[in-house]
Amino acid sequence: MWMDTFQSFLSIALELTILFVVISFVINFLQAYIPYEKVEKYLGGKNKGIGALFALLFAFVTPFCSCSTIPVVVNMLKKKMPFSIVMIFLFSSPVLDPTIITIMGVVLGWKVTILYTIITAVFSVIIGFALEALGFEKSVKNVVMSGYQENTRKFNVKLALRETIYLMKSVYPFLLLGAAIGAIIHGLVPTNWIASTFGSDNWWIVPIAAIVGIPLYIRLSSMIPISQVLIAKGMALGPVMALMISSAGASLPEVVLLKSIFKKELVIMFVLSVITMSTISGFIFYLI
Incomplete structure (x- = not known):
């Protein structure tokens, strides 16, 4: 059984490593052609609809975890x-990391990935405009945070390779962690138990998964291999996606950081918004 688990880990890790390196390098190389100055101009423009689209584009081309x-x-x-x-x-x-979304497409299927991308993008826009309409802009503190540098460098092959190596150091361990957890679930957790406990008939698992995902701080890169095994074992897609979105969208370290720039009421609303987005998204996948 342990040998089967180890072989499963090697198989998952090898597949994800090849995907991660190739996709990361290509995306880092192509970032040279992204006009960041124009994107920033549209972000701060008067047209909120165009600004929202460019906010999603900016989110997609800046692969950060919730804290960074x-x-x-x-x-x-x-x-x-x-x-x-x-x-x-x-x-x-x-939740819109280009590298991880591409890996998600290969591992979980493009239908699931496209639906995931549309749902998270639409909910992000709805929540953003709703918080402004409700007057939460007043809950922002006056703070100055150092450590952020704008991307003004032109990318080339050497720089893209360097950025890929840097990304591997920061993200790749979480990918391996996810592969290890997925391999353990694959080898040691009974399929029948997962299917009967977290199967499609148990709708109540969706909101629980959305709530549980936030304190776990499982990065999206870790959740992909875990999700693949859970789905293969019989877990319904709804709770898997709810867990994936909530764990990527918010975390305890991020909440602590947000408390330094937002007042308490906005921090609470942020967490509730992530749980709501995760739960409704999970139900959409559940119904499909």
Whole structure:
């Protein structure tokens, strides 16, 4: 049994490693052609609809986890960008990682991935505009956070390779952790138990998964291999996606960082919004 688990880990890890290296290198290389100055101009423009689209685009081309998004959010607030646009970026950046979404497409299927991308993007926009309409802009503190640098470098093959290596150091361990957890679930957890406990008939698992995902702080890169095994074992897609979105969209370290720039009521609303987005998204996948 342990040998089967180890072989499963090697298989999952090898597949994800090849995908991760190739996709990361290509995306880092192509970033040279992204006009960041124009993107920033549209983010702070008067047209909120165009600003929302560019916030999603900016979130997609800046592959950050939930914590590393915060300095960028502070920089956007300092530049007096519209509050709703900043919130759209805050919610969408951790869940719209181009590398991980591509891996998700290969591992979980493109139908699931496209639906995931559309749902998280739409909910990010809805939540961003809703928070502004409800007056939560007043809950932003006046803070200055260092450590953020704008991307002004031109990418080439050497630089893309260097960025890929850097990304591997910061993200790849979580990918391996996910592969290890997935292999253990594959080898040691009974299929019948997962199917009967977390199967399609148990709708109540969806909101529980959404709530549980936040304190776990499982990065999206770790959740992909875990999700693949859970689905293969018989777990319904709804709770898997709810867990994936909530764990990527918010975390305890991020909440602590947000408390330094947001007042308590906005931090609470942020967490509730992530849980709501995860739960409704999970039910959409559940119904499908």
